[in-house]
Amino acid sequence: MAPTVLEGRPVPEVDILFLGSPGVGKATFLSQIEHVRDGRLDRSTPREHKHAFAPTGSLGWDVSLFGRPYKFRIWPSTSTLFVDPFPDQPAFTIIAFSVSSRESLHNAQYYWRKQLSLHYADLEHAMPVMLLGLKRDERTEKRLEDGSFECVMPQEALRVAQEMQCDRYAECSALTGELMWEVLEDITRTAAMTTTENGAMGQGSMCSVM
Template structure:
């Protein structure tokens, strides 16, 4: 039996937007759906974070890379890029729009074919106390469309809300992108999870 295809998924975004916490929550398995107990954070030195999963009756090995530093990922050839921001920090979304999206097209010559997803993290911090700094789903989706992302998603690793669904959506997109036709789902626009 052949080894499962290795699919590289690169999470990009500012430091402290929640990328590591998201991957740490996923790595804790099915118990991660509840918010009981602390999240044991993964260490950057342990990358890639590997998950073996079957999609479409076929096994895959998903390798997740989490970074906020271009020096760490410019040599990587990802199959999917996930741009991450903190829902409670407008600056992190602005940085995704102005810097991170530009970085992907600068460093990856195949960026037009690469699926690019926009992920809002720390959904649990969305509150009515500071309506000017909070990004609501409609705005995140609109910005994902403007940036020509393939999908917009959001979740909370702390509460576990939508983590499983987002992880599954990322992996499904990555699996579809590895088919012979290639990736690049954004021809028709952006989908929302």
């Protein structure tokens, strides 16, 4: 696909992988991208947003940052396996899990992260990776018989993100909107930075959203 040209300058196009096991909340999160209006995140949209959809391919949207437009395409995983037709040169990867499912965090760490390294070994040191906790609204402080928390707590997820060698950690609830816009802004800024000469690697410290 030829790059879009605006006023004589090509508009940067960024491919983003959105990995994670089915059921972690990716569809609800992606449905919020409907509220990117006129190249900016529309904060006037009500926080409560219950419509979700399951994309069958990449989802594109336009964002204006740093005084210029960008075109982003997000490629969600749709299977329990790494088998979707992902692009050859993604610029940024988000690995999602549900804070109410420890199994999904285990899958993020021991399946999705390893598959990402396996399939994109040549991009290992150039592509930023974010671990994203979804369904924040479902978190409780209920404990199991061994005294551990039933849900994944923020400090635990941050530790796992560090073990996964992720560059960022964030969490939100796409259903209620809690921290949703902050996470979307973090994603768009990181994606935009991948188009610069220095890239998005090492841009500040890892972000813990609590």
